[in-house]
Amino acid sequence: MATLKDVSKETGLSIGTISRVLNNRGYISQETKDKVTEAMAKLNYQPNELARSLSKQSSSIIALIVPSIANPYFAVLARFIEEAATRAGYQILLMNSGDKGEREPELLSICQKHRVSGIILCSGRFSTIPLKKLNIPVVTIERAQEEAMASIECDNAQGGKLAGEHLINQGCKHLLLISSVQGHAMPADKRSKGFISACEERKVEYHDISYSQVIFENMDYVDFLTNLLETFPLTDGIFCSNDIAASQALQVCAKLKKRVPEEIKVIGFDDIPFARMTVPPLTTIHQPIKEMAQYAIMSLLNSNSIEDQTTTVTMSVSLVKRSST
Numbered sequence: 001m002a003t004l005k006d007v008s009k010e011t012g013l014s015i016g017t018i019s020r021v022l023n024n025r026g027y028i029s030q031e032t033k034d035k036v037t038e039a040m041a042k043l044n045y046q047p048n049e050l051a052r053s054l055s056k057q058s059s060s061i062i063a064l065i066v067p068s069i070a071n072p073y074f075a076v077l078a079r080f081i082e083e084a085a086t087r088a089g090y091q092i093l094l095m096n097s098g099d100k101g102e103r104e105p106e107l108l109s110i111c112q113k114h115r116v117s118g119i120i121l122c123s124g125r126f127s128t129i130p131l132k133k134l135n136i137p138v139v140t141i142e143r144a145q146e147e148a149m150a151s152i153e154c155d156n157a158q159g160g161k162l163a164g165e166h167l168i169n170q171g172c173k174h175l176l177l178i179s180s181v182q183g184h185a186m187p188a189d190k191r192s193k194g195f196i197s198a199c200e201e202r203k204v205e206y207h208d209i210s211y212s213q214v215i216f217e218n219m220d221y222v223d224f225l226t227n228l229l230e231t232f233p234l235t236d237g238i239f240c241s242n243d244i245a246a247s248q249a250l251q252v253c254a255k256l257k258k259r260v261p262e263e264i265k266v267i268g269f270d271d272i273p274f275a276r277m278t279v280p281p282l283t284t285i286h287q288p289i290k291e292m293a294q295y296a297i298m299s300l301l302n303s304n305s306i307e308d309q310t311t312t313v314t315m316s317v318s319l320v321k322r323s324s325t
Contacts, residue, residue, distance in 0.1 A: 060090050067096070084298075107126075139296045151312045152296055156317075163191075167237035170261075178228075180192060188269075220248075226252050285318070
């Protein structure tokens with residue numbers, strides 16, 4: 001395994017200079033940076049992050065805490081966060097909370113052990129208050145603001161209204177809103193408010209139905225949706241507050257022999273990649289996941305203090321019309 005001395009010998013530069021390049025300290029010419037980078041690649045030299053962190057208050061590691069990487073939304077988000085972090089010279093430590101508070105002590109211990117430079121928190125039931133005690137900057141994405149340095153979300157209310165207006169403009173008169181997790185307040189709840197406002201403004205009938213935490217965690221909406229369509233047989237338009245539920249709504253419609261979009265129209269929210277792969281392709285509200293990820297990394301890198309006043313950033317959404325409406 002190559003060492004710092006090997007890189008020094010390969011480049012003809014001192015160990016001190018190479019160390020400054022690795023830690024981005026002081027002025028270093030681009031030529032010197034390139035020489036060190038090329039030598040590290042040639043020798044397959046891997047900097048020891050833990051050793052580097054001992055001379056600093058933190059390492060070049062950012063912790064990302066999500067409820068479950070099995071959820072396609074968080075998988076896409078994690079990919080974009082890692083890309084943005086890598087460009088900035090940081091690594092991502094990915095942790096699944098399971099959206100359960102009992103894992104908090106374990107995950108906090110991991111953050112301390114790795115001396116993380118910052119935390120991006122997407123898990124709805126993971127409190128930021130214990131994180132604040134670690135003296136580490138925290139950014140949240142699509143969750144309650146609490147004690148975070150920055151809170152990033154999409155314009156959920158506008159997205160819900162766009163969905164409602166689109167279904168109504170397509171001629172729907174009996175709408176079904178698959179809203180959010182029961183008893184679990186999140187920024188995404190604003191999608192329902194936006195949708196309801198569109199229905200009430202246009203005086204269109206709707207039913208607002210929430211679902212259990214178990215359904216959300218298992219990502220299995222089929223029985224739930226089947227029961228709803230049998231309970232409300234006149235339904236001609238469905239808005240699901242996430243694309244996973246919406247894709248399963250298409251499956252249920254096929255099972256019940258309801259033609260999409262001729263008899264019933266379906267729209268989702270998020271615009272994750274498989275929304276283009278459903279049959280028919282899913283109309284959805286595009287959430288700017290890539291831009292949200294980039295802003296999260298930028299916020300952490302530009303933070304001067306964890307005492308910085310919380311900044312809330314709301315990013316625009318847009319309607320992506322496909323064949324399900």
